[in-house]
Amino acid sequence: MVVVKPGMRVVRGPDWNSKKQDNGEGFLGTIIYVPKKGSSDNKVTVIWDSGRELRYRAGHDGKCDLRVFDAAPAGIIHKNIVCDSCGDDPIKGMRWKCCNCKDYNLCTPCYMQNKHDLSHGFVRMDMDQSVAYPVPPRSKATKMATAKGVFPNAEVMRGPHWKYKNEDGGEGEVGKVIKLVTWNNNSYRGGVQVKWKSMSDIKTFRLGGEGCVDVIYTRVTEDASGGNYYPEHLPRVDVVSPGAVPLKPGDKVTVNLSLQHLKTLQDNEMYGGWDEEMKQVIGKLGRIIKKDQDGDLRVKIEGNSWIFSPVCCQVVDDPKLADKIPQLTSSDEEDSDGSMDGSVGTGMNAVAESIAQLFVDMLRGTPGVDQGKENIVQAAANGELAVVKAVLKSYPDKVDQEVEGKSALQIACYYGHKDIVDFLLENKADVNKTDSEGDTPVHYATFGKENAILEILLKMGAKKDVKNKKGQAAIHIAVGTASVECTQVLVNHGCDVSIQVL
Numbered sequence: 001m002v003v004v005k006p007g008m009r010v011v012r013g014p015d016w017n018s019k020k021q022d023n024g025e026g027f028l029g030t031i032i033y034v035p036k037k038g039s040s041d042n043k044v045t046v047i048w049d050s051g052r053e054l055r056y057r058a059g060h061d062g063k064c065d066l067r068v069f070d071a072a073p074a075g076i077i078h079k080n081i082v083c084d085s086c087g088d089d090p091i092k093g094m095r096w097k098c099c100n101c102k103d104y105n106l107c108t109p110c111y112m113q114n115k116h117d118l119s120h121g122f123v124r125m126d127m128d129q130s131v132a133y134p135v136p137p138r139s140k141a142t143k144m145a146t147a148k149g150v151f152p153n154a155e156v157m158r159g160p161h162w163k164y165k166n167e168d169g170g171e172g173e174v175g176k177v178i179k180l181v182t183w184n185n186n187s188y189r190g191g192v193q194v195k196w197k198s199m200s201d202i203k204t205f206r207l208g209g210e211g212c213v214d215v216i217y218t219r220v221t222e223d224a225s226g227g228n229y230y231p232e233h234l235p236r237v238d239v240v241s242p243g244a245v246p247l248k249p250g251d252k253v254t255v256n257l258s259l260q261h262l263k264t265l266q267d268n269e270m271y272g273g274w275d276e277e278m279k280q281v282i283g284k285l286g287r288i289i290k291k292d293q294d295g296d297l298r299v300k301i302e303g304n305s306w307i308f309s310p311v312c313c314q315v316v317d318d319p320k321l322a323d324k325i326p327q328l329t330s331s332d333e334e335d336s337d338g339s340m341d342g343s344v345g346t347g348m349n350a351v352a353e354s355i356a357q358l359f360v361d362m363l364r365g366t367p368g369v370d371q372g373k374e375n376i377v378q379a380a381a382n383g384e385l386a387v388v389k390a391v392l393k394s395y396p397d398k399v400d401q402e403v404e405g406k407s408a409l410q411i412a413c414y415y416g417h418k419d420i421v422d423f424l425l426e427n428k429a430d431v432n433k434t435d436s437e438g439d440t441p442v443h444y445a446t447f448g449k450e451n452a453i454l455e456i457l458l459k460m461g462a463k464k465d466v467k468n469k470k471g472q473a474a475i476h477i478a479v480g481t482a483s484v485e486c487t488q489v490l491v492n493h494g495c496d497v498s499i500q501v502l
């Protein structure tokens with residue numbers, strides 16, 4: 001669980017809908033104000049590296065506009081834990097622990113710089129001794145972004161909290177960032193060394209240190225990058241439920257890790273224990289029957305119940321999937337005696353941060369999905385155009401094949417894999433194909449907030465006002481997910497905005 005603090009460096013997050021206030025995906029900002037605990041204010045104040053100061057939702061109405069890019073400037077360290085790649089001792093900011101190797105840890109910069117085997121799954125620990133959140137192997141990541149802003153080589157000028165008179169040579173003078181350093185012995189990567197053009201010494205200023213921002217960039221240069229990062233592996237900035245959402249009986253979950261990842265986590269003596277039979281439930285949907293005193297969960301999956309560590313269970317937060325899980329029967333309810341108290345805070349909600357990853361893992365982990373080694377739906381989910389092409393070359397009639405009730409076009413639309421969408425449409429994929437919920441590719445693109453894909457579908461003549469079984473047309477979803485771009489596309493294509501649900 002990440003406790004949000006001033007000084008943390010952030011990027012846009014899962015519910016971002018503020019266009020280019022941040023200057024584009026990957027641009028960094030600094031949290032300068034966090035409301036007091038218990039306050040009804042659920043927004044944090046950020047100064048973007050461009051100097052713009054704005055407020056963002058941090059759990060307000062369940063929405064998180066930001067993710068933590070680096071917690072180190074807020075002084076977070078992991079005592080006695082050393083980065084096994086760069087040797088940083090102790091690890092500052094978030095800690096990444098390999099699930100395949102014994103005692104192997106990375107710091108955030110090393111994790112993001114692709115140190116260690118990319119096929120190994122990790123758990124992320126946000127603070128010393130905190131709950132571990134599993135993240136999928138980096139080789140399976142569906143998304144990468146490039147960090148930009150005040151990084152080495154950036155051209156900067158004095159910013160909002162400047163208090164150093166004319167140490168920069170005077171108002172409006174520019175300088176060049178040399179490197180990120182520690183500010184005041186406790187704000188790691190919370191200071192920035194700058195060489196001002198008209199001054200001879202190199203001096204250090206705050207960029208997160210003391211929750212302040214002394215310098216901002218003047219323009220974005222190509223060589224001033226903070227490297228790539230995995231947005232979906234970062235914690236969301238949430239002051240309402242900081243990652244620790246206790247699971248309770250009745251909640252819908254899926255055990256959704258690779259076999260080895262699951263085995264390693266269950267095998268760890270902290271957790272629920274491993275049983276070879278467990279592999280058959282990977283990727284399936286279940287419901288929690290009971291929570292033990294030590295936090296282990298009894299999960300009912302297809303009529304049997306299993307004990308899982310909470311870190312292995314991911315909340316199914318996609319209503320489309322959740323509806324498919326049967327309710328508990330009265331005998332299940334009796335089984336959940338009074339031993340659960342809801343006090344064991346575990347972080348699996350953070351695990352389910354992206355519906356996207358859920359789909360990928362389900363498709364990867366569900367036994368019986370792989371019909372032969374190549375599967376067009378999985379390839380579409382993974383963005384593997386070459387595999388999609390290969391499958392269709394051998395089996396041109398498989399273009400609308402369903403796996404788990406979904407077609408390749410639907411999945412590719414959801415993920416925004418434009419090249420695959422184009423290719424599938426060229427190969428006569430059914431542009432109006434419905435799944436068992438009545439959702440069409442237009443619905444999927446809208447669920448994924450993929451406005452560019454939506455545009456392609458509508459140009460291809462996809463039906464725009466068709467309703468799914470819940471009575472929702474794409475316009476309802478676009479509005480409901482606060483996707484301004486998708487709403488605009490639909491309106492531009494003459495969608496009926498007054499259309500009623502059912």
Ligand SMILES: [Zn+2]
Binds near residue numbers: 083085088106108111
């Ligand atoms: Zn490192």
Ligand SMILES: [Zn+2]
Binds near residue numbers: 116120
């Ligand atoms: Zn490893």
